Every structure is written in C-alpha cells, then in structure tokens.
Amino acid sequence: MNLPRLSPANVRQKASLHDTRDRRLPLIAPPCDLVIFGITGDLARKKLVPALYDLANRGLLHPAFALTGFARRDWSDEDFANYIQDSIKSYARTPWDEHTWEQFRAGLRFVSGTFDDEAAFTRLAETVTELDETRGTGGNHAFYLSIPPASFPKVVSQLAQSGLNTKNPESFRRVIIEKPFGDDLDSAKELAAILHEVFAEKDTFRIDHYLGKETVQNILAMRFSNIMFEPLWNSRYVDHVQITMAEDIGIGTRAGYYDGIGAAKDVMQNHLLQLLALTAMEEPVTFSEHDLRVEKEKVLSAVRLPEDLASNTVIGRYTAGWQGGQQVKGYLEEDNIPASSRTDTFAAVKLYVDTRRWAGVPFYLRTGKRLGKRVTEIAVVFKRAAHIPFDKAATQELGNNALVIRVQPDEGITLRFGSKIPGNGMQVRDVSMDFGYGHAFTEDSPLAYERLLLDALAGNSPLFPGQTEVELSWAIMDPIFKYWAEEVTPVPYRPGTWGPKEAHEILAKDGRSWRNP
Structure with a gap:
C-alpha cells in the first residue's frame, strides 16, 4: 500500500492535532x-x-x-x-x-x-x-x-x-x-557559597516578588506574541526608557531593616534591574529557566555606567512636610532612625545597555518613598518623527510617542500617540489608548506570592533570579554605591513631590524630562 507523503507543514499540523496536553489543567503543587x-x-x-x-x-x-x-x-x-x-x-x-x-x-x-x-x-x-x-x-x-x-x-x-x-x-x-541576596558582590558570593554547601543551585529559589506579578510577566507576552512592537523595540526608534518605582508612604515600622540599606539597595539593585533586563532582552528560544536566564544575563552583562557619576546619579532623603493633607515626619525624625544616618530614601541613575539593539539609548531608573503617588511603570519613549509637515503652532501639544507598561497599582498598558483635534484647522495633540487588566479580564489576577510559592513547590523556576543574575546586578551597582558612600550626602526633597531637583537635572541636561505618572 502506498502512503501519501506528508510535508513538514502537514507533520506539524498532525502533531498539533494529537497534542494530548489539556491546556485547561493548571499547575498543581505535589504532596509536600x-x-x-x-x-x-x-x-x-x-x-x-x-x-x-x-x-x-x-x-x-x-x-x-x-x-x-x-x-x-x-x-x-x-x-x-x-x-x-x-x-x-x-x-x-x-x-x-x-x-x-x-x-x-x-x-x-x-x-x-x-x-x-x-x-x-x-x-x-x-x-x-x-x-x-x-x-x-x-x-x-x-x-x-x-x-x-x-x-x-x-x-x-x-x-x-x-x-x-x-x-x-x-x-x-x-x-x-x-532579598537582599547579599549586601554587595562579595557578600552575595559568600551567601551563595553557604547555600551551595547544603543545597544545589537548582534547589535554591530566590524570591523577587516583582517577577511574580502578572504585568511583569506580560512584558514577555506583549513583546514576543505580537509582531507590531518588536520591529520598533530598538535604538532606531526608541529615544530612551524610564523605569520608575515610587511609593507615597514613608518607612513606617521598617526602620530596623531600612536604615543602612536605603532605596537603591532595597529595590533598584534587584527589582528595577530585573525590569530593565526583561525590557531589553532578546527573544529567548523558550520560556524555560535556562533560556530566560541566558537572555537576561546577556543584558545585565552589557550594562554600562556613565563615566560621570556625579551628574548622572543622585540620592535623596525626604524631609518633613505635607502629603495627602497630613503633616508627615522627615526621615531623620522617624522612630528609631539615628540623627547621623546617611541612608537614602530616593535614588535615580542613568545607565546604558551596550548591545546592538540598544546602543546609545539611555535607561533612566528611579525609586523613592514619599513621592507623588504609588506607581511602578516602564515607559518606552520613542523618537520624534523625522519629518513633521506641520507648522510649530499645530504641534505645540504633541510630545513623544510612548508605550507605558503599568506594573502597579492600575495594571495595564497605555499607548500615547498624536491625533488631530476636531475642528477646521490641523491641530495635533497627544491622546492615549489604554488596556487595563481589570477591564479586559473577568478573573482576578493571583498575587505575586501565590504564583511564586506555587512555582517553588512545583520546582518551576523561570521566575526566580539565578546566582549569575544576582552577581551581575551587584557588579553594576557596586561602583555607584561606593561612589555614594564616599562622595555623596543624600539631598533633601519634599514629601509629595517627584524627588529632588537634582534628579530632574539628570534628564534635563539630555533635553528630556521625567514622566509624572
């Protein structure tokens, strides 16, 4: 009997038809x-x-x-x-x-x-x-x-x-x-050595709860499941990237942990660099632990600090003042904070990723307490069009196109672009298209610790940073921390603002400005 020959496309189609996996079945932890x-x-x-x-x-x-x-x-x-x-x-x-x-x-x-x-x-x-x-x-x-x-x-x-x-x-x-996975690169290596004497690396799970958030995982889904974004996701079209993690509260009862660590070590060395890696990484072969880590490690190993740290980094500390209609204490007046403390509550840095995709594109990172509102977002800000056939008056209200990934609290994605204002004339201003998780999906998103605990119990580790990522992150930030410790005293800023003026000057000297979310 002669059987018909199957083309590669036919083989793939038949394989997909006979895929026995039930995609409705969730990941369930084993007995443990x-x-x-x-x-x-x-x-x-x-x-x-x-x-x-x-x-x-x-x-x-x-x-x-x-x-x-x-x-x-x-x-x-x-x-x-x-x-x-x-x-x-x-x-x-x-x-x-x-x-x-x-x-x-x-x-x-x-x-x-x-x-x-x-x-x-x-x-x-x-x-x-x-x-x-x-x-x-x-x-x-x-x-x-x-x-x-x-x-x-x-x-x-x-x-x-x-x-x-x-x-x-x-x-x-x-x-x-x-976290923290060490206090600097050397201590991170020492901690790993202690753990690895007792547990193998594959049995070591480092929790970065930001990686368990649905919106952080959606960075991967948005970039690699849609053809419309990836062709623009490079230095030819992107002007710069801003990554912000802001809180509108003070340290509360965390003085024992927070003092001596500060904003930059608390979240920039881990959360914000992980967000940078997910934003800048190349497409992985699969979403397996190995393939994801390989691409993130490439990005982190390519991060370059600006030569002049004095004008491209800043640390600050909130003073007493008014926020949300209430009088609040300054950091040095908080309970159990010594008057001699040099701890920062705000940090901003400018970094570069020296890869073919991102050559010349600055990444601006900032984090702080007692800022204008609680928000974490990644803003990919695009270059202006090369030729705009409008007179200047017609585009006075037009800014740069931007894609903003809102990690919290209003999880979603906003696309900002120019549109004609209704009327006889040709006037253009910024408008936004908005996707919100709460509007698009009926089911509630699981909280980060739900996803991460389940993955750890099931041995599913793509969302957990590996030791190499930890060491690369410390290698990026250690020179900045050393410079701040030796040369810099945190500058003051008022509660409810977006940090000290020195942070705005980092972008202003480049002809740019921070977004006010």
Missing part, C-alpha cells in the same frame, strides 16, 4: 511540606500564609500539603492554628471556606525553638518524618527563610547538621530565600 522560618513576622503573616490559603482555595495545593512554622513562641499546634486562621481571615484574597480550612488545618505543625538550638532542629526533623508518615508528604520539603540574611548561615548549617537537606532520588529538598 513547607517549613517557614520567621513564621511570626509580617511577611509570613500578611503575604505567605494568605497566599498559601488562596492557593488551597483555588485547588492548586495537593490535599497532602503541610505547613510547618518554626519560631521562638511557646505555642502548641492549636495555638499555631489559631494564629494561621487569624492571618487568613485578615489578609487572604479569596473568601473563607470551611472545607478548605479544615483540610489546610490538618497539615499545620509548629516547632518552638531558636536558630542556635540543636534540639529544636532535631524536633523539626522528627516533625518532617511524622508528616511523611501521617500526611503523605512523600519526603518533599521546602524551607522558606523569611528571616534576616545574617541568620541564613546558622539556619542552613542546622538544616545540614540535622539531615533535613538529605533527600532520596524520588523526593526534593529546597530552600527559598528573600
């Missing part, structure tokens, strides 16, 4: 136990525990899931369950469900102890074994270090000493850590 060190802290109480409940409520945690808390409190399992219930009812995104709670509650365990208490880690190991036997967690355990980085070495050492990092071929043992 999550141990949270620092379970009584604000991060765990307000973010991690509610996110875990929300995952359970959405059917994305295995029925055998267990949560073990480790802290100094002298609590029974019942006390711990009451604490978890209060956290869920106060901060969970999804509604309370008694059936979900009963299943979730059955997997709760608490171990009391300190990080230097060997007996406590022995009890933790016994709890882990008990969960494998009674809960069916199958030897799968992840350890979330929601604690100060200074405590990482002690906890990791205790995990190794008690054998909690030991796994069999069919199970996993993972460690999840929060």
Whole structure:
C-alpha cells in the first residue's frame, strides 16, 4: 500500500492535532511540606500564609500539603492554628471556606525553638518524618527563610547538621530565600557559597516578588506574541526608557531593616534591574529557566555606567512636610532612625545597555518613598518623527510617542500617540489608548506570592533570579554605591513631590524630562 507523503507543514499540523496536553489543567503543587522560618513576622503573616490559603482555595495545593512554622513562641499546634486562621481571615484574597480550612488545618505543625538550638532542629526533623508518615508528604520539603540574611548561615548549617537537606532520588529538598541576596558582590558570593554547601543551585529559589506579578510577566507576552512592537523595540526608534518605582508612604515600622540599606539597595539593585533586563532582552528560544536566564544575563552583562557619576546619579532623603493633607515626619525624625544616618530614601541613575539593539539609548531608573503617588511603570519613549509637515503652532501639544507598561497599582498598558483635534484647522495633540487588566479580564489576577510559592513547590523556576543574575546586578551597582558612600550626602526633597531637583537635572541636561505618572 502506498502512503501519501506528508510535508513538514502537514507533520506539524498532525502533531498539533494529537497534542494530548489539556491546556485547561493548571499547575498543581505535589504532596509536600513547607517549613517557614520567621513564621511570626509580617511577611509570613500578611503575604505567605494568605497566599498559601488562596492557593488551597483555588485547588492548586495537593490535599497532602503541610505547613510547618518554626519560631521562638511557646505555642502548641492549636495555638499555631489559631494564629494561621487569624492571618487568613485578615489578609487572604479569596473568601473563607470551611472545607478548605479544615483540610489546610490538618497539615499545620509548629516547632518552638531558636536558630542556635540543636534540639529544636532535631524536633523539626522528627516533625518532617511524622508528616511523611501521617500526611503523605512523600519526603518533599521546602524551607522558606523569611528571616534576616545574617541568620541564613546558622539556619542552613542546622538544616545540614540535622539531615533535613538529605533527600532520596524520588523526593526534593529546597530552600527559598528573600532579598537582599547579599549586601554587595562579595557578600552575595559568600551567601551563595553557604547555600551551595547544603543545597544545589537548582534547589535554591530566590524570591523577587516583582517577577511574580502578572504585568511583569506580560512584558514577555506583549513583546514576543505580537509582531507590531518588536520591529520598533530598538535604538532606531526608541529615544530612551524610564523605569520608575515610587511609593507615597514613608518607612513606617521598617526602620530596623531600612536604615543602612536605603532605596537603591532595597529595590533598584534587584527589582528595577530585573525590569530593565526583561525590557531589553532578546527573544529567548523558550520560556524555560535556562533560556530566560541566558537572555537576561546577556543584558545585565552589557550594562554600562556613565563615566560621570556625579551628574548622572543622585540620592535623596525626604524631609518633613505635607502629603495627602497630613503633616508627615522627615526621615531623620522617624522612630528609631539615628540623627547621623546617611541612608537614602530616593535614588535615580542613568545607565546604558551596550548591545546592538540598544546602543546609545539611555535607561533612566528611579525609586523613592514619599513621592507623588504609588506607581511602578516602564515607559518606552520613542523618537520624534523625522519629518513633521506641520507648522510649530499645530504641534505645540504633541510630545513623544510612548508605550507605558503599568506594573502597579492600575495594571495595564497605555499607548500615547498624536491625533488631530476636531475642528477646521490641523491641530495635533497627544491622546492615549489604554488596556487595563481589570477591564479586559473577568478573573482576578493571583498575587505575586501565590504564583511564586506555587512555582517553588512545583520546582518551576523561570521566575526566580539565578546566582549569575544576582552577581551581575551587584557588579553594576557596586561602583555607584561606593561612589555614594564616599562622595555623596543624600539631598533633601519634599514629601509629595517627584524627588529632588537634582534628579530632574539628570534628564534635563539630555533635553528630556521625567514622566509624572
């Protein structure tokens, strides 16, 4: 019997018709136990525990899931369950469900102890074994270090000493850590060495919660699923890029963490450089962990600092004043801040990405507290048209075209372009086309920690920065931090403004200006 020959197109078509994957099936975590060190802290109480409940409520945690808390409190399992219930009812995104709670509650365990208490880690190991036997967690355990980085070495050492990092071929043992991943390049390498003595790099998950946001992931979807953007996404058409992360609040109760770190180390070295990498990267072969990291690493390794840091970087600090109709304290008047503090609450820098795509295009990054409003956005600002056949009066209200990706709080994308004003004359001004997640989709977006916790438990790591990315980010910022520490005192700015005038001068000398979102 002669069979018809299939062309490559026919083969691809038949393969797609016989693709057995059900795209309706979501990613679901396997049976496992999550141990949270620092379970009584604000991060765990307000973010991690509610996110875990929300995952359970959405059917994305295995029925055998267990949560073990480790802290100094002298609590029974019942006390711990009451604490978890209060956290869920106060901060969970999804509604309370008694059936979900009963299943979730059955997997709760608490171990009391300190990080230097060997007996406590022995009890933790016994709890882990008990969960494998009674809960069916199958030897799968992840350890979330929601604690100060200074405590990482002690906890990791205790995990190794008690054998909690030991796994069999069919199970996993993972460690999840929060930023900061070191204080500079050298300390980042030291931290990695400590972790890698106990956990392999593939079992190390570094949380950058910005990478779990739907709008950040949509940068990849927007760029690489649409043909209309990518041809313009280069130095031929793009004038510059602005990346802003602004908050309208002060430091609140975070003085113990924030002082000595400041705005730039808190978010610029990690969040903003990750946003820059996603904006500037080339198309990956796939969205796998390896392929995504390769492209981001290429961008970060190509970042160049301006030669004159004095006129292209600035740090500031908010003073006392009025914001939102209220009198607010200056940074140095905040509780538990020493009068001698040199910590910044605002930072702005100008960078370049020396690749063929971005040669000559400046990237302006800024972040700060007590600014005009809470907003995180990426603005790709395009060049003016080479020839505009209008007289100057007709285009007085026309600015540069811009594509603005709103990461938070009003998640979406705005496209700004010129349009004729209705009337007899030819007058042109800026108008906007707007896409909002809340308008386009009926379902709520999961919060960042929901996505990241689920991915960590499932071993899905594309959204987690690798150690090479961490080191490249520190290598970019370390010279700037050193310059600021040796040469610069933070300049003052008033609450409710968009930072010190020196930050505006960075763009003004280039004939540009910051967007006021």
